[in-house]
Amino acid sequence: MYGSSTQFRNWTFQDEKEVANLRTQANADFINKFGSHMTEEEQDSHFLNVYEERMMVHSYENTLKDFCKKFRDPRDSRIRMLPSVMTTAQHYFKRFYLYNSVMDYHPKEILVTCVYLACKIEEFYVTINDFVHNVRGDKKKAAEIILNNELQLTQELQFNLIIHQPFRPVEGLLIDIKTRFQKLQDPERLRPYIEDFLEKVNLTDAIVLYSPGQIALAAVTTAVSRLGDNLDQYVTDILFPGEQREHLAVLVEAVRKIKKMVKNVEPPMSDSKRREIESKLERCRNQQNNPNSSQYRANYSEIDEDDLPIAQSPVHEDMGVERLRSPSAY
C-alpha cells in the first residue's frame, strides 16, 4: 500500500521549494564544514554552488539511465536490466543527493552503488563480479568502492528501500480503461509512449513530489494525447463520479505539473561544461571519500586492521585474569 509506505511518509515532499531547500542546505553544510576559513569570494570560486551541483546530478542521472540500458550480464548477454531496477536506482540516486552534497560523495561512485543496491532490492540477480564487468576502468577497485559505499548509501536512504513504482498503477489504469472506457481504441498501442514517459519522468523531481498513481495517469494521458485522442471524459466522468469531484482538481493539477516537468526536462549538459565542473569538483571534494586520495587509503587500512583483531593477536595461554575487565568498565 503506497499510503502506508515510507516512500509516502519520508520521501514525498510538498512542493519544489521544499526539495530545493534541502539541496541548498546540503550544499551550505558542506561549505561551512570545509570552507569556514575562507572569505565568501574564495568560497564561491573554490566550491560548487547549488546550481552546479544540480547540473552534475542531472547529468549523472542521464548517465545512470544509459548505464542501465547498456547493462549486460556477462554470463548471458541476452539478459537486460529491467526497467524497474532502473527506476529504483534513480529514486535512490535522487534521494541521496537531497541530503548530501556532490562534493562530499562523487556521483559516479554513488551511481553504481545505487544500481547495485537496486539490483538486489528488485531481485535482479547479479554478483558483484558480474556487475563490475559493466563498469569501465579498474574492476577490482570498482567492486571495492561499491561495497564500501553500499552501507553508507542504505543509511542515507534511512533504510527505506522499497520503491513504489508507477508500472503496476499503469497496468491497473489500463485494465480500468479497457473495462470502463471502451471508446478508446486499442489501448495497447499506448505502451511505447508510456514507457518513454516513465523513463523520462525519472530524470525530473516529479518522483519525489508526486505519487506513482499520479505519474501513471500523467503517463497514460500523455500517451493518449500523443496519439491525437483524449481521456478527459474518462477522468471526469468515470474516474471521479459524483461526490468525489472535489478531488478532481487536485489530481488534474498534479498531472499537469508532472507533464510540464517531463516536457521541460533539460538535456544533459555539454561535455565541455561537464568537464569544467568535474575539474572544479576534483579540487574541492571531500578527500576522505575519494578512493584515489592518500587519506582514504589510510582510513581504510586502519579499519582493515581493526576488523581482524582475533586472527592477529597471539593466543593467550593463561586465562588472563588481568586482561578481563569488569562489566562496568565497558
Next chain:
Amino acid sequence: MTDCYYDSSYEMQCPACKGTKYRNPQMKLMVNVCGHPLCDACVRMYFLKESAQCPECGMVLKRSKFRVQVFEDPFVEKEIDIRRKVMRVYNKFEEDFETMSEYNDYLEEVEQIVYNLTNDINRLETEKKIEAYERLHRDDIKKNFGKKSKADEEIQRQLDIENLMSEDRKKTSQEEEERDKILREKSKTSLIQELMASEGDAKTILEDHAKRLEEEKKQEHIVREREQLAKAQAALKAKEFTSGVKIGFSAMINAPVNTVKEEKYVYQPPDLPFTLPVPSWDELESGGYLNHVRRASPQANAGGYTEHYACLRALQDFMGSHNLPSNSVTT
C-alpha cells in the same frame, strides 16, 4: 577409531607434579579458595601440617578447606567459593526491598563484588567495602542468617506435596494388587470346587467360568472408576474449602510469578489517504475486468492463485496511490 578410547578427562593435569589422569586414573584434582588446582597426592605432601602456602600464588591455605574440583575450569570453582563467602554477608531477600529497582541495584552490586574478587580487580577496596557493609548491617545479616526466602519455602512445600502424592499412589497400587491377588485365588478355588461338584460337561463349566470372570472384571472396573471420580471430587472440594496448611495452599502451588501490568493492545486502523473506489472481488468478474488480464494457468489455479489477485492489486495500486487528502473521505 582412536576417539573411542579417548576421554577428555585424561587431559587433566596437576600443575605441581605434572601427573595426569591418564597415567594415574585414581588422581583427583582439588581446589582451595584461591582457585589453583592441586592433585590429592600433592595436597597430602604439601599440607603435612594443617596450613601451608599455595605453590602457585603463595596464599596461605588450610588443608581442611580443600575439596574435589567438580568443574573442569578451576576459575569457576574459585568463583563459587567467593560467591559463597560474599553471600554470607549479602544475604538480603527480595522482600527486604521496597521497589524492584532497588533490589536489582543490590543484586548488581553483589555481582560486581563477586566479579571483582574473582578477577582480582581492586581486591583491597572491594574487601574493605564488604567489611564496611558487614559492620553497617550486622543486625540484618544476623536476622537473615539461616532464613529461607519465600521462593525457597514455596519450593520446599511443593516437594512435600509431591512426596505425599507419590506415597498415596504407591499405597493405592499396593492395595489394588492385593485385592487382585485375593480375587484370583477365589476364582481359582471356586472353579475347582465347581468342577468337583457339578456333573455337567467340563467344557461348558469352563466357559461359564470365563464369562463370569469377565463380568466380575467389568464390574470391578466400574467400581474403580467411581472411586476415582469420588476422589477427584473430594480433592476439588478440598481445594475450594479447607483452609488447612497442607491442602489449603493449592491455589499457591505455582512459585510466585511477577505479573507486570500493561495496557492491552488496541487495534487502531491506519490512517490511509483517500482512495478512489476499487471494484470488489466479485465485481472483477461481473464488471468484465478479468477479460483484460492474463488468465491463470491450471497449475497456478491448483496452487490457490486466481487472476483476481493480480487484477485487483493493479487496480488498487492505481486507485490508492493518488496522494489525495484523506480528510474528506466519503462512504
